[in-house]
Amino acid sequence: MEGLAPPLEALIHLKFGLESGVSVRTAIQKYAETRSEFSQHLNLLVSHYDKQRSLLDFKRKEPSGSVYRSAVVDVVIAALSGQPVLERIQALELEVMQAAQAEIDTYIKVLPYKLMVPLFLFQVPAFLLLLLGPILLSVLKSIGE
Secondary structure (H helix, E strand, O other): OOOOOHHHHHHHHHHHHHHHOOOHHHHHHHHHOOOOHHHHHHHHHHHHHHOOOOHHHHHHHOOOOOHHHHHHHHHHHHHHOOOOOHHHHHHHHHHHHHHHHHHHHHHHHHHHHHHHHHHHHHHHHHHHHHHHHHHHHHHHHHHHO
C-alpha cells in the first residue's frame, strides 16, 4: 500500500482487521509494523489505553494534522471504548477516498499548464532557432558580400 494517504491506509488496515475477526488493538499493532509516523501514533494511542490513561488528554496533545487523521483517532478511541465502529470506518474510508480523488483531479487539471513551462523555455527557442537559423545565415552572408 505504498503511496496511500496515512488515514486511508489506517482505515483499510482497521477495516480488514475487523472483517477478519481480530480486535482493533491487534489490527493497530499489525498496522504499526509498517513503521509509518501515523501508525506509530495510533500504536501510542493503544498503549495509552492499555495503561488506562485518558484518551481525551492524548487527543488534545496530538500534533495538529489533517481532519481525516483526527477522525481516524476518534474512530480508534470509540473502538477501544467498545463501541461498534465498522460502519463508521467504511463511511470514513469512502470520504477519504473521495477527498483523495478530488485532490488528484485538481492536480491533473493544473498539470497541462505546468508542463507548458518547459515547452516554452526549451523547445520553442530551439524550434525558432531551427526555423530562423538558415534565414539569419543567408542574411549574414548577403551582408558580408
